[in-house]
Structures are given as structure tokens and as C-alpha cells.
Amino acid sequence: MAAHHHHHEPKGKALTHAAQTTLEKAGEQWTSMRASVFEALAGFDKPASAYDIAEAVSKAEDRRVAANSVYRILDLFVSANLARRVESSNAYVANAHPDCLHDCIFLVCDKCGQTTHIDDDRITGTVRHAAEAAGFSPVRPVIEVRGTCADCEE
Amino acid sequence: MAAHHHHHEPKGKALTHAAQTTLEKAGEQWTSMRASVFEALAGFDKPASAYDIAEAVSKAEDRRVAANSVYRILDLFVSANLARRVESSNAYVANAHPDCLHDCIFLVCDKCGQTTHIDDDRITGTVRHAAEAAGFSPVRPVIEVRGTCADCEE
DNA sequence: CATCAAATGTTATGTTGTAACATCGGGCCG
């Protein structure tokens, strides 16, 4: 895979539609509950915890939704590449390109929580390679950088 | 800093002594409670949670030690480089080289939990650099690889 | 319609992490 390629970021309906397509291609159903969870997840501008999402869905649908159910769906989303988990924040983000498999690098601002991500297959490749050289396989790199984002430094 | 250098792993008393020296050099006290927590931490052969350590210390001293107190000491250890936190496992490991500052790469086996670490300043350097190029600073890379270790594959 | 499986709901509980305040003990100064 090339080290770089361009993306334009799908938003709103386009993003949801891409998610639905990918999930269905994986042989899973796009239920209304899953749609709600995805909407809620995509509606956050920074990583959201399962409880954040449960609360958002609860509000949006005016009924109680247990974190439990949200976790199930988030796990499914992560396994289908519709969402990713940010390990160092115990939180989830929608994946703008569910059809496109990357190891990704998250940059997490400790001040404001804003999280951006970088795709750099050269970096992730060297990490993968190092782990494989140590006898690991299969391998799932978790690469996150905690720090302060440009907006929060003065 | 060189990309590679050799370490022999201090164990037992030598490791504890290195920890004590480093902590005192940082202007902190090496109390008996801190020594106990360090001993417990170093006694695990894989990353241990704060609760694991609280239990180990409780047993060793035959008195109840609250997780709370352990967290405080672990936080201190991490900030003084005596220990490291494995983010994707919510657990801590003793640092064999507290006097030696590295970003490190953890390889965590999903099957057995064994966790090894690699120091590779070339890899961590590229990650740091990428984050800085994105406007982040200061920067603390979290690089962990989940997978299956050589012993657990058949 | 009957049945079955997948999805979701519900309740309970386990694990991880923090907050707030009390107590202890050692150094320091009058």
C-alpha cells in the first residue's frame, strides 16, 4: 500500500452511508439502533466514551439506552473498521474511511481532548515489522501520542 | 542518542537500589511504603494493575493497603521513570533502567499477557517527529503492539 | 403460523481511577 494517499472527509449522510455499506458488506445488519449509535458517535467532535454515546442516544431517542448495548455495537464497529478505539482515552471515534484499512496514529491533546489522526504507513510499518521480528503475529499496533495541540499552546 | 545500546537487566536488590537512587535524585523520599510497592511491582512477571499491587502489598505486609495509596505511588513512579504504564492494559511495569530515558515500545500478548518491550529510538523518533510536525508539543508517544507472542502461537 | 437466530433490553456486578478529608510522623523553630 502506498505510504500516502488523499482523502476528502465524508460528513453527515455520506459518512453514514459509507458506514452502512461497509457494515453490510461485512455481512452484518445496519439496524436502527446501530444507525443511532453511529450518528451519535459521528456527532462528537472528539473521542467519546461508551457512556457519552449512551447518553447521547438516550437523549436523541428519549428513552433509556444502557451502556451495555452501546458497548456491543461499538465492539462491532471497531471490528468492522467503522470506528476506532483510542486506548489511552478509553474512547471511540468514527472512522471516516471504513473501507480503507490503516493502522493509524492518534494525536491526543491532554488539555482540550481534541484528537486528530495521522495515517503514515511508513511509521506503522516499521512498528509492525519490529513486533513481527520479535515473534509477534498477528499484530495490531496501538500508536497514540499524548501532548498539547497547537491551539492549546500559547 | 544512539539508536541502540546494550543493557543487562538488573534484578532484585540491584534493581531496587537503582530505583531508590533515581527517586532520591529526583528529590523524592524512598519510604518503606514506596519500597513495598516497588518490590511488589517488580515481583510480577507481567504488567500488574494497581489493584494487583495493592493486593500483593497487603499480603506481604499482612495489613490492608488501599488501591488509592498504590495509585499515588505508581503515579510518582511513572513520573520519575521508575515505572511505566501500559495504556492498552491499564497496568504498570517496573522500569529496569530508571536512569535512562526512553520512549519505549511494548509488545503485549493478548493470549498470555506477557509484555516485552523494545527500545528503538529510530521508530519512536519518527513518531515524535510526526506529532511535532502536526503542531504538538510536548509529546509523549504511546506505542504498544497487541498481538500473539511466539510462545502462544503453535 | 411456528420456529429459530440475531439483536437488543435489563439487571447485576466487576474493574479501574479519583476526590476529599483525616491521621501520622518527622523536621524545624521558638
Added chain:
DNA sequence: CGGCCCGATGTTACAACATAACATTTGATG
């Protein structure tokens, strides 16, 4: 000595994150 301060630890309570077990609903299918 006695009083004071401060860092470390103890104690209690609670918040946040995550999973287990089982009940119920829903929708596809024979």
C-alpha cells in the same frame, strides 16, 4: 520540650469504564 508545618499515608466514598448472564423482541424463513 512543645507547638507547628508539611509530606506521606490511611480511610471512605464515589465516579467512570467494562462485562456477564439472562430475558425479551424482532424479523427472516419454512
